[in-house]
Amino acid sequence: MGLNIAMCKGYFLVVVLLGSWISCGEASVSYDSKAISVNGQRKILISGSIHYPRSTPEMWPDLIQKAKEGGLDVIQTYVFWNGHEPEPGKYYFEGRYDLVKFIKLVQQAGLYVHLRIGPYACAEWNFGGFPVWLKYVPGISFRTNNRPFKAAMQKFTTKIVNMMKAEKLYETQGGPIILSQIENEYGPMEYELGAPGRAYTEWAAKMAVDLGTGVPWVMCKQDDAPDPIINTCNGFYCDYFSPNKAYKPKMWTEAWTGWFTEFGGPVPYRPAEDLAFSVAKFIQKGGSFINYYMYHGGTNFGRTAGGPFIATSYDYDAPLDEYGLLREPKWGHLKDLQRAIKLCEPALVSADPTVTPLGNYQEAHVFKSKSGACAAFLANYNQHSFAKVSFGNLHYNLPPWSISILPDCKNTVYNTARIGAQSAQMKMTPVSKGFSWQSYNEEAASHDGNLFTMVGLVEQINMTRDNTDYLWYTTDVKIDPSEGFLRGGKWPVLTVLSAGHALHVFINGQLSGTAYGNLENPKLTFSDGVNLKAGVNKIALLSIAVGLPNVGPHFETWNAGVLGPVSLSGLNEGKRDLTWQKWSYKVGLKGEYLSLHSLSGSTSVEWVEGAYVSKRQPLAWYKTTFNAPDGNEPLALDMNTMSKGQVWINGQSIGRYWNQYKASGNCGACNYAGWFNEKKCLSNCGEASQKWYHVPRSWLYPTGNLLVVFEEWGGNPYGISLVKREVASVCADIYEWQPTLVNWQLQSSGKVNKPLRPKAHLSCASGQKISSIKFASFGNPEGACGNFRQGSCHAFHSYDVFERYCMGQQSCTVPVTPEIFGGDPCPNVMKKLSVELICS
Ligand code: GAL
Numbered sequence: 034m035g036l037n038i039a040m041c042k043g044y045f046l047v048v049v050l051l052g053s054w055i056s057c058g059e060a061s062v063s064y065d066s067k068a069i070s071v072n073g074q075r076k077i078l079i080s081g082s083i084h085y086p087r088s089t090p091e092m093w094p095d096l097i098q099k100a101k102e103g104g105l106d107v108i109q110t111y112v113f114w115n116g117h118e119p120e121p122g123k124y125y126f127e128g129r130y131d132l133v134k135f136i137k138l139v140q141q142a143g144l145y146v147h148l149r150i151g152p153y154a155c156a157e158w159n160f161g162g163f164p165v166w167l168k169y170v171p172g173i174s175f176r177t178n179n180r181p182f183k184a185a186m187q188k189f190t191t192k193i194v195n196m197m198k199a200e201k202l203y204e205t206q207g208g209p210i211i212l213s214q215i216e217n218e219y220g221p222m223e224y225e226l227g228a229p230g231r232a233y234t235e236w237a238a239k240m241a242v243d244l245g246t247g248v249p250w251v252m253c254k255q256d257d258a259p260d261p262i263i264n265t266c267n268g269f270y271c272d273y274f275s276p277n278k279a280y281k282p283k284m285w286t287e288a289w290t291g292w293f294t295e296f297g298g299p300v301p302y303r304p305a306e307d308l309a310f311s312v313a314k315f316i317q318k319g320g321s322f323i324n325y326y327m328y329h330g331g332t333n334f335g336r337t338a339g340g341p342f343i344a345t346s347y348d349y350d351a352p353l354d355e356y357g358l359l360r361e362p363k364w365g366h367l368k369d370l371q372r373a374i375k376l377c378e379p380a381l382v383s384a385d386p387t388v389t390p391l392g393n394y395q396e397a398h399v400f401k402s403k404s405g406a407c408a409a410f411l412a413n414y415n416q417h418s419f420a421k422v423s424f425g426n427l428h429y430n431l432p433p434w435s436i437s438i439l440p441d442c443k444n445t446v447y448n449t450a451r452i453g454a455q456s457a458q459m460k461m462t463p464v465s466k467g468f469s470w471q472s473y474n475e476e477a478a479s480h481d482g483n484l485f486t487m488v489g490l491v492e493q494i495n496m497t498r499d500n501t502d503y504l505w506y507t508t509d510v511k512i513d514p515s516e517g518f519l520r521g522g523k524w525p526v527l528t529v530l531s532a533g534h535a536l537h538v539f540i541n542g543q544l545s546g547t548a549y550g551n552l553e554n555p556k557l558t559f560s561d562g563v564n565l566k567a568g569v570n571k572i573a574l575l576s577i578a579v580g581l582p583n584v585g586p587h588f589e590t591w592n593a594g595v596l597g598p599v600s601l602s603g604l605n606e607g608k609r610d611l612t613w614q615k616w617s618y619k620v621g622l623k624g625e626y627l628s629l630h631s632l633s634g635s636t637s638v639e640w641v642e643g644a645y646v647s648k649r650q651p652l653a654w655y656k657t658t659f660n661a662p663d664g665n666e667p668l669a670l671d672m673n674t675m676s677k678g679q680v681w682i683n684g685q686s687i688g689r690y691w692n693q694y695k696a697s698g699n700c701g702a703c704n705y706a707g708w709f710n711e712k713k714c715l716s717n718c719g720e721a722s723q724k725w726y727h728v729p730r731s732w733l734y735p736t737g738n739l740l741v742v743f744e745e746w747g748g749n750p751y752g753i754s755l756v757k758r759e760v761a762s763v764c765a766d767i768y769e770w771q772p773t774l775v776n777w778q779l780q781s782s783g784k785v786n787k788p789l790r791p792k793a794h795l796s797c798a799s800g801q802k803i804s805s806i807k808f809a810s811f812g813n814p815e816g817a818c819g820n821f822r823q824g825s826c827h828a829f830h831s832y833d834v835f836e837r838y839c840m841g842q843q844s845c846t847v848p849v850t851p852e853i854f855g856g857d858p859c860p861n862v863m864k865k866l867s868v869e870l871i872c873s
Contacts, residue, residue, distance in 0.1 A: 365454020
């Protein structure tokens, strides 16, 4: 085998140099201008990102299985350095960080792996994946031609590669890994840094290739990626992209399925029609590898969210939702797309497209192989109107902003704007509320640990090393009894400038105000009147980091915490500068110091209960126990009556919550047609950016689960409830002549020689039944799943059909044909069926 690998590597280089396509033995991965080849076979590869620490090992098999059923060939993940090496030289590969286990599960499912070792990840992950200790290596400068950085990067990259080799996980060893990635989107950084940036790219490329993995490396968003590394595209659209050498395949490593949520921001979503359109457009232009970023976004458990201000949910509007359930219709619509693309694969991998205009905004891309395979993509780029085009003596009707796929150059199997898959509306149903809470109030800056005193202000991360979000800055302010404001004047104004990210101001133990930044500008200024008394006053500033930055030029040098100036104005003397007086520092909270979140630590203080439980109290700890609810639906905590803090279940953090930060933005209607960007389609405006917090089932025992909440600001724990996530209703929205795979098979095999009607397939979750019909109309109904409305044309038997076919069933199938609805309600009008069925 060893020889084989070496040989393959040799061939691999030859392939690259000659730009020709050669297969090499039994196990090999190579590439040419058309595609990645596995064992000598060019492949159209559909990949999806699932980041292993963003779910639990118990969820992995199901996620991978659903990815496979969804038509994926490859699972892509970053490797999360800071999770694997929390302290220099101390490695961790267990639990959610069991990388080998994750890869082996992908292998068992029969899928490939694209391993993005980075080790820089970005990914809205804390510090972009870098361990915080790395920042404190003497002389270090991240992601540039810097000796200490390169040494650390090489050490970790080598460690991962060797681990993969030892476990025989590379394809050349019989494993699933067919591709790797070094660095991440370094192109823009290199541009900024100039020569040292370029030198670093060259070094990183050589370092990676020299590791001899036997599989190709990619560099994404890096136009000058050195040979043999393939430069790839990331974005909402990548059809315009070409690799930097004619002998490299056109690859799209991040096709963004949605976008991330930040605290304070609305929740972005991307219509499935536009996502499918962008993918079909990429394929029709000769693309052969697509990775959905994310396929399952998951959860930023603990303090893994980056940003700052990245929310705990990393749902991403991905085809599998945060909880691992199918997001419909996106999952199903992409599955149908993938099947359509795979039907075209023989033509796609062996021919270059010929492009023919079919109208002002319409084009045909045709792939014809020597062996006779033919596949065509008919595109209508017009955002506003349908196009009737003729192609090969036949007529085709193309919806706005859509591409039809014809795997035989004749019959349409799929159109990106015609969704055959069902939609589902989800609901969060309370399963237990009315927890009986106990509370413990900590006082401002009250623990004995980590105390030190010095003149002036300190940078926060330098102090906390990111072991906690919190750093206390405390100082004394002497107020002379002769101060004018003490005799009915205006309170003096305390002004605090902070590099971020959030700040609570306590005056003599009382919360006096709060300020915070946002993702675009984490800096903040607190400026407000404070109630001081004659004598010595204690000012305690609780500075809070909300995730470390994960992207930007030298983000490792960005500061957090109260760097000043800090001043008090409105005194007799005018303004008093507090910046350069004596400050005392405490790292973390008292409750953290005592591990109140854990079973053992939670007994170390006196908790109160019943009527004594505090409400609207800052710095409050709450605890309760609960039993695991029956069933296997995913669970979450509804934290809507709380403000900001963290939650632990049985000692494990499910992440930061910040319900008090409401989403600002414009959540208007969103049409799938037209260029998409992350600001186009938004939801949750005016509400909490994140309401629900995923509680993994596997973290629960059957009984007596410890739930601990730390509330910084003030909230009402009695409003917290445990909810389960389930399907509320399912919808179909299908046009009368919409193409389907089954019909295409009948037509292309010559069994049927006429247009065929589609069918609506509807199914509730297993264990559920269709209990009522919320809406049904065959005609010209309007609206979307959740708010369909009848139009001017409506078949009277629309409801009856679903009564008969669907009621009481778990799933049902109904042909979309006028006869079944009692005849054509409006001849010569294009009709569709819209239906919503309640599941319970
Ligand atoms: C990309 C980056 C990813 C992720 C994404 C946004 O530029 O490579 O890691 O951060 O943006 O979700």
